[in-house]
Amino acid sequence: MDEARYTADRSPDAVHFCAEDETGRVVCVATVLREAPQWRADVTKGWRIRGMATASDWRGRGAGSAVLRAVFAHVGTSGGGLLWCNARLGAVNFYERAGMATTGEPWEEPVIGPHIVMFTNILEAGS
Numbered sequence: 001m002d003e004a005r006y007t008a009d010r011s012p013d014a015v016h017f018c019a020e021d022e023t024g025r026v027v028c029v030a031t032v033l034r035e036a037p038q039w040r041a042d043v044t045k046g047w048r049i050r051g052m053a054t055a056s057d058w059r060g061r062g063a064g065s066a067v068l069r070a071v072f073a074h075v076g077t078s079g080g081g082l083l084w085c086n087a088r089l090g091a092v093n094f095y096e097r098a099g100m101a102t103t104g105e106p107w108e109e110p111v112i113g114p115h116i117v118m119f120t121n122i123l124e125a126g127s
């Protein structure tokens, strides 16, 4: 899952989530960090998901959904707010199933293909 490595991984507020199989092999990863959405000038705080990926032999078995739920829970217990990502078009259904929505128009990302912004508003846990 080297394609899921980013400079922002080392940001002090980046939190990394993973799912492991029964042998301890990491089969799914996602990172969330504080980053305002570039596409909403009026929102100065936000949370960005990066590096969401499941090993090919584990896709479609619920690992991604479980990791994404953990990301949502982390944002909720950290004050909530706007959570967003640049989603591959092939992953739009996956994020929509979790309650996220697309906004704006898709664009072509060099090498990795078409993407679109997706987002959801997470309430502060207990509010």
Ligand SMILES: CC(C)(COP(=O)(O)OP(=O)(O)OC[C@H]1O[C@@H](n2cnc3c(N)ncnc32)[C@H](O)[C@@H]1OP(=O)(O)O)[C@@H](O)C(=O)NCCC(=O)NCCS
Pocket: 028, 052, 053, 054, 055, 058, 059, 060, 061, 062, 063, 064, 065, 066, 085, 086, 087, 088, 090, 091, 093, 094, 095, 097
């Ligand atoms: C997108 C991605 C992270 C999803 O991870 P995943 O572990 O396959 O996610 P899940 O298994 O929770 O859900 C995937 C699909 O399997 C289905 N599914 C989940 N559990 C299932 C089960 N037990 N039985 C059958 N289907 C199941 C889900 O309904 C979902 O369908 P959908 O894509 O139509 O919403 C993964 O496909 C991936 O790594 N893709 C390549 C990289 C990528 O696109 N990353 C996202 C970048 S923005």
